[in-house]
Amino acid sequence: MTTPPPSLGDIAPEDFRRAAHAAVDWIADYLEHPERYPVRPPVTPGDISAQLAPSAPVTGESLDAIVQDFHDVIVPGITHWNHPTFFGYFSISGSYPGILGELLAAGLNVNNMLWLTSPAATELELRTVDWLRQLMGLGDGWFGEITDTASISTLYALAAARELASGDIRARGMTGLAPMRVYCSAHAHSSVDKAVITLGLGHDNLVKVPVDEAFRMRPDALRACIDADIAAGYRPIAVVATVGTTSTSSIDDVVSIVPIARAAGCWVHVDGAYGGPAAIVPELRWLLDGVDGADSLVVNPHKWLFTPVDCSVLYTKRPDVLKRAFSLVAEYLRTRDDDSVVNLMDYGVQLGRRFRSLKLWMVLRAFGADGIAERLRHHCELARDFAGMLHYEGAWEIAAPVPLSLVCFRFAPAGSDEATRDRWNMAILEHVNASGVALLSHTKLHDRVVLRLAIGNVRTQREHVERTWQALRDAAREVVRRG
Numbered sequence: 001m002t003t004p005p006p007s008l009g010d011i012a013p014e015d016f017r018r019a020a021h022a023a024v025d026w027i028a029d030y031l032e033h034p035e036r037y038p039v040r041p042p043v044t045p046g047d048i049s050a051q052l053a054p055s056a057p058v059t060g061e062s063l064d065a066i067v068q069d070f071h072d073v074i075v076p077g078i079t080h081w082n083h084p085t086f087f088g089y090f091s092i093s094g095s096y097p098g099i100l101g102e103l104l105a106a107g108l109n110v111n112n113m114l115w116l117t118s119p120a121a122t123e124l125e126l127r128t129v130d131w132l133r134q135l136m137g138l139g140d141g142w143f144g145e146i147t148d149t150a151s152i153s154t155l156y157a158l159a160a161a162r163e164l165a166s167g168d169i170r171a172r173g174m175t176g177l178a179p180m181r182v183y184c185s186a187h188a189h190s191s192v193d194k195a196v197i198t199l200g201l202g203h204d205n206l207v208k209v210p211v212d213e214a215f216r217m218r219p220d221a222l223r224a225c226i227d228a229d230i231a232a233g234y235r236p237i238a239v240v241a242t243v244g245t246t247s248t249s250s251i252d253d254v255v256s257i258v259p260i261a262r263a264a265g266c267w268v269h270v271d272g273a274y275g276g277p278a279a280i281v282p283e284l285r286w287l288l289d290g291v292d293g294a295d296s297l298v299v300n301p302h303k304w305l306f307t308p309v310d311c312s313v314l315y316t317k318r319p320d321v322l323k324r325a326f327s328l329v330a331e332y333l334r335t336r337d338d339d340s341v342v343n344l345m346d347y348g349v350q351l352g353r354r355f356r357s358l359k360l361w362m363v364l365r366a367f368g369a370d371g372i373a374e375r376l377r378h379h380c381e382l383a384r385d386f387a388g389m390l391h392y393e394g395a396w397e398i399a400a401p402v403p404l405s406l407v408c409f410r411f412a413p414a415g416s417d418e419a420t421r422d423r424w425n426m427a428i429l430e431h432v433n434a435s436g437v438a439l440l441s442h443t444k445l446h447d448r449v450v451l452r453l454a455i456g457n458v459r460t461q462r463e464h465v466e467r468t469w470q471a472l473r474d475a476a477r478e479v480v481r482r483g
């Protein structure tokens, strides 16, 4: 046996061990005090690229030098989603057990495409998503798989809906078929639009059903849209209901939507990317009422379940259809167990699949059902507290109901017109975000600018909400002073 020259093989294990121990220490310290950093970094476009070498090094560098650049160049350009006053978009956070799972999965680096390519990864994935199903109070009969994002989960669900509606679309494409239509509320996430575009259904064939005063899809309007489309020769194939919409966290009435969709032969997909995990809280279990009658559901543990990005779970009652849409087994992927195991590559586009269940399994075990419920409940309480603060301060309006942990609000002092309010709210947002004290985001409701404060970080406490409220009021005073 010949000893390989030192230039071959991996770097020395001692170097990795030392750097990795230091990295874990850094992560633990960072997460203990993320507040040492401004939430949004004070950088302008190109600042980070200017500090990066224009091409990769010709000879290898030491881990010490690379890690030093991580601290000096990368960290100063990071927006700290881990910061307890990060309230933008859907505020998310990982957690120590989730990070541990991510680390160990990187160490194993298995490709979970076939059962045979890592039996434990396949079996853990199926078991973990089944745990999550039970925790959310869903009934039996759901098959689940982990994808990277809700956008992909929804794409897969609508691909299955298209497959069911068309029969042999795989072979013949869509030529000669009646135009198919998909329905969602005007507040559904843009991932539904992207899925429809990607699947070649045509963006014009995504029908945005009007919402009621609480931003929920109107079932009567859904029925009217479907009836009108059938009369006009379209083929309705799917309805997407949302449990926790992006702008306001409104919750569509799945119980009423399912029978309307079914009567038209539609697949029902439920987007619970943000809201779904909240059904783990016993008093919020109603959120998923009616979902057991749907065909598919997406929930994102990487949004509101303390699991590091990325981790989305797609459930379906029709794994046979999902498999029909995607399965294609090349000779080199055949195994002797094909008839007796689940090969997860059969349920999506990807062949290679990361070992994502490890981190979710660790999160579910480390916090337990009660621990998760307590944390999610606490976030909802903080959101209600913040809504209370707004309520008692005359110049601010609450712009939408607060069923979960998101508050939509607006600075709207008496005597100001709507256009000025829009301008002021955008200025308040920029002022607070630029200060580094907190980070919020915005949306438009009834065509008016509204600010969003979303709570989902495992470290957020009341003091963080209070500090942000103070920053908002200071910013409002400042923008009014500037006129």
Ligand SMILES: Cc1ncc(COP(=O)(O)O)c(C=O)c1O
Binding pocket: 090, 148, 149, 150, 151, 152, 189, 191, 242, 244, 245, 246, 271, 272, 273, 274, 300, 312
């Ligand atoms: C309701 C809803 N669905 C889907 C998505 C897309 O999620 P992902 O980033 O996992 O694709 C989002 C993102 O915020 C969302 O709010």
